[in-house]
Amino acid sequence: MSTFAARMATVQPSATLKVAAEAERLRRAGHPVVDFSAGEPDFPTPEHVKAAGKAAIDANFTRYTVVAGIPELREAICKRYKSDYGIDLTPAEVLVTVGGKQALFNTAMALFAEGDEVITHSPYWPTIPEQVKLVGAEPIIVPTGPADGFAVHADKIINAITPKTKAIILNSPANPTGGLISEQTVRQIGEAAAKRGIWTIIDLCYEQLIYEPVPHNLPKALFDTNRERTVLCGSASKAYAMTGWRCGWTIATREVTSAFNTIEGQTTSNITSVTQKTALAALTGPQDAVRVMLDEYRRRRDSIHSWLTAHPGIKCVKPSGAFYLFPDISGLLSSDSGVKTSFEFAQQLLEKEFVVVTPGEAFDAPGYLRISYATSMEQLREGATRILRFAESIQPAKAGA
Numbered sequence: 001m002s003t004f005a006a007r008m009a010t011v012q013p014s015a016t017l018k019v020a021a022e023a024e025r026l027r028r029a030g031h032p033v034v035d036f037s038a039g040e041p042d043f044p045t046p047e048h049v050k051a052a053g054k055a056a057i058d059a060n061f062t063r064y065t066v067v068a069g070i071p072e073l074r075e076a077i078c079k080r081y082k083s084d085y086g087i088d089l090t091p092a093e094v095l096v097t098v099g100g101k102q103a104l105f106n107t108a109m110a111l112f113a114e115g116d117e118v119i120t121h122s123p124y125w126p127t128i129p130e131q132v133k134l135v136g137a138e139p140i141i142v143p144t145g146p147a148d149g150f151a152v153h154a155d156k157i158i159n160a161i162t163p164k165t166k167a168i169i170l171n172s173p174a175n176p177t178g179g180l181i182s183e184q185t186v187r188q189i190g191e192a193a194a195k196r197g198i199w200t201i202i203d204l205c206y207e208q209l210i211y212e213p214v215p216h217n218l219p220k221a222l223f224d225t226n227r228e229r230t231v232l233c234g235s236a237s238k239a240y241a242m243t244g245w246r247c248g249w250t251i252a253t254r255e256v257t258s259a260f261n262t263i264e265g266q267t268t269s270n271i272t273s274v275t276q277k278t279a280l281a282a283l284t285g286p287q288d289a290v291r292v293m294l295d296e297y298r299r300r301r302d303s304i305h306s307w308l309t310a311h312p313g314i315k316c317v318k319p320s321g322a323f324y325l326f327p328d329i330s331g332l333l334s335s336d337s338g339v340k341t342s343f344e345f346a347q348q349l350l351e352k353e354f355v356v357v358t359p360g361e362a363f364d365a366p367g368y369l370r371i372s373y374a375t376s377m378e379q380l381r382e383g384a385t386r387i388l389r390f391a392e393s394i395q396p397a398k399a400g401a
């Protein structure tokens, strides 16, 4: 008999965290590692946010809070969604979570069970299907491709619906592609879901990190079409360089929020009290830091994109949001070179050039690499040089051409 519960047989450990751990091991061993695996901003948390954390400690704001999160933080989240998206919320529809990850997890726990199918799109952030499996449901994957910038098409999602479909999970801007889902698509999906009593869940973790001013009012598209069965999952992590503080939230009906509250109350309780004060400062204070970081990500995106795509074997859609480049390197793979898969490419790149990237296999997209450009321009330049050198080294015939 297995030691572990049956559910453990279906769930994979986080591949992205595994790559990050390997990078750390090599760094500790003294190697000149260039790390493109980070799923987090390299910027420090803004000063006024840190100050709010220090003030909270000094004021001994260090006890349990209500599970859902302090009222002023939930109020601030409501105001933010009103000003950003024009949607009306009450604090009873908001629950503060340990990052966007727990927002999605509470959702999976409360809504999915054995026998349910949950549709999502690939390439995906692996946590999305893994959490579906963790609660005994089955992820149904609808692939997207580079020809149209990894666009999610409503008809493909709707065609995947069966009588077992419980929910559709969308992610925009998406990790790892940086693609955005259009309002029209989300509206169509919302309408189809409403007709069939299916839940629509959207992971908006990168919602503040969109490079061009394109319409992206996905919360409104879902509220207009499927209000009663929609869950919005947000996070302070990426926009405010607050990954370690751990603050996210769900927005759903009062009834669903109450179910989330029960789950959270029996698992983690409230998120760290001090973090709640910092998230409040982040959401209600000056937003300049977000713009500064976005401008810098844009500069980095344009640079690394142009450096890498100069190689004829590397093709890459320019991401519209988030901070990942997702190049197609299938043109560099072959059985003669000994590098047949993107997994092998990433492994050998690490061994030979100490550059850490996440292979596309982790996102259900073999033939691709995920390169996080949440790192300095110097590191990007150095890493790109090493990647190009490695690409040449595995293509001896073409190298001299």
Ligand SMILES: Cc1ncc(COP(=O)(O)O)c(C=O)c1O
Pocket: 039, 098, 099, 100, 101, 102, 125, 171, 174, 175, 203, 205, 234, 235, 236, 237, 243, 247, 248
């Ligand atoms: C698509 C996506 N959603 C959610 C998260 C959750 O982040 P956090 O738990 O730090 O809010 C991440 C983190 O990498 C992500 O990439």
